[in-house]
Amino acid sequence: xxxxxxxxxxxxxxxxxxxxxxQMLIRKADEIRDKAYAVYSDFYVGAALLLDSGDIVLGxxxxxxxxxxxxxxxxxxxxxxxxxxPNSKIRKLAITAKSIKEAYxxxxxxxxxxxxxxxEYERNQNSPIEIILKGQNEVLIFKSINDLLPLSFETLVIxxxx
Ligand code: THU
Numbered sequence: 001x002x003x004x005x006x007x008x009x010x011x012x013x014x015x016x017x018x019x020x021x022x023q024m025l026i027r028k029a030d031e032i033r034d035k036a037y038a039v040y041s042d043f044y045v046g047a048a049l050l051l052d053s054g055d056i057v058l059g060x061x062x063x064x065x066x067x068x069x070x071x072x073x074x075x076x077x078x079x080x081x082x083x084x085x086p087n088s089k090i091r092k093l094a095i096t097a098k099s100i101k102e103a104y105x106x107x108x109x110x111x112x113x114x115x116x117x118x119x120e121y122e123r124n125q126n127s128p129i130e131i132i133l134k135g136q137n138e139v140l141i142f143k144s145i146n147d148l149l150p151l152s153f154e155t156l157v158i159x160x161x162x
Contacts, residue, residue, distance in 0.1 A: 006150050006151070008142075008147045008150070009143075009147070010140055010141060010142045010143075010147060011140065011141040012138045012139070012140055013138065013139050013141065014138065014139070015134070015139055018139060021050070021092075022092070022094070022132055022139075022141075025048045025050050025056070025092060025094040025132065026048070026094045026096060026132065026134050026139070028046075028048040028056055028058060028094070029046040029047060029048035029058070029094040029095060029096040029134065030046060030096050030134075031046070031058075032046040032047070032048065032058040032059065032060045032073075033045060033046025033060055033073070033096050033097065033098060034046070034098070035060055036060035036061045036062070036073065037060070037061070037062045037063055038060075038061055038063055038100075039063060040063045040065070040067070040070075041063060042099060042100035042101045043061070043097065043098075043099050043100075043101075043104075044060070044061070044097065044098045044099070044100070045060060045061045045072065045073035045074075045095065045096070045097045045108060046058070046059075046060050046073055046095070046096045046097075047059045047060070047072075047073040047074045047076070047077040047078075047093060047094070047095050048077070048093070048094045049077050049078065049081050049090050049092070049093050050090070050091050050092040050093075050094075051081070051085055051088040051089065051090060051091065052088055052089040052090075052091055053085070053088050055085060055088065057077055057080060057081040057084075057085070058077060059073050059074065059075070059076030059077025059078070059080060060073045060076060061073045061076065062076055072110070072111055072113070072114050073095065074093065074095060074110050074114040074117070074118065075113070075114055075117050077093075078090070078093075078114075078117055078118065078121060079117075082121060089125040089127055090121060090122075090125065090129045091127075091129070091130065092129065092130045092131075092132060093118065093129055093130070093131050093132065094132040094133075094134065095107075095108055095109075095110060095131070095132070095133050095134070096108070096133075096134040104136075105135055105136035105137060106135050106136075107133035107134060107135035107138070107139075107140050108133065109133060109148065110131070110148065112149075115145060115148050115149040115152075116149065116152070116153075118131070118145040118148075118149075119145045119146075119149050119152045122144065122145050122146075123154075128143055128144035128145075128146075129144065129145055130142070130143060130144070131144075131145060131147075131148060
C-alpha cells in the first residue's frame with residue numbers, strides 16, 4: 001500500500017493588497033450579488049468573470065420554489081458567458097457572498113456542481129481560470145479550478161484529443 005497526498009497551494013491576501021484588476025472584479029461581483037434572486041435562502045452570491053477580451057460577465061444565484069430548479073451564481077455567469085462569448089477564454093472568476101439572516105464573514109467556495117462546470121470550460125479553453133474568493137477578512141486566490149477539484153473526471157473515450 002502506498003500513501004499518496006495532494007498538496008494545494010493558494011494565496012490569502014488582504015483586499016487592499018490585490019491588483020486594481022482583481023479589486024474591480026470583486027466590486028463587480030459584490031454589485032451583482034446584491035441583485036440575486038435568493039428569496040428562499042436569503043443567501044446572496046455574486047460571480048464576476050473576466051474574459052481574455054476584457055469583457056466582464058456577471059451572474060448571481062437564482063432560486064426557485066422547487067428548490068432543485070435553482071442555479072448558483074457561478075453557473076448563471078458561466079453559462080451566460082459561454083452562450084454569448086463562445087470563443088472567449090475565461091481568465092478569472094471572482095465570487096462573493098452575503099447572508100441577510102446572519103453575519104457571514106467567510107469566503108464562499110463553489111459547490112461541487114459549479115466546480116465541475118468550471119472545470120469543463122477550463123479544460124476546453126486549455127488555460128487556467130483563476131478563482132478569487134472574497135471573505136470579510138481575507139481574499140483567497142486559487143490559480144486553477146484543478147486546485148478546488150483535484151482528480152477531476154477525465155476519460156480518453158470522451159476526450160480522445162489527450
Ligand atoms: N450558492 C451559490 O450561488 N454559489 C455557491 O457557490 C454556493 C451556493 C447559492 C445557492 C442557493 O441559492 C444559496 O446560495 C444557498 O445555498
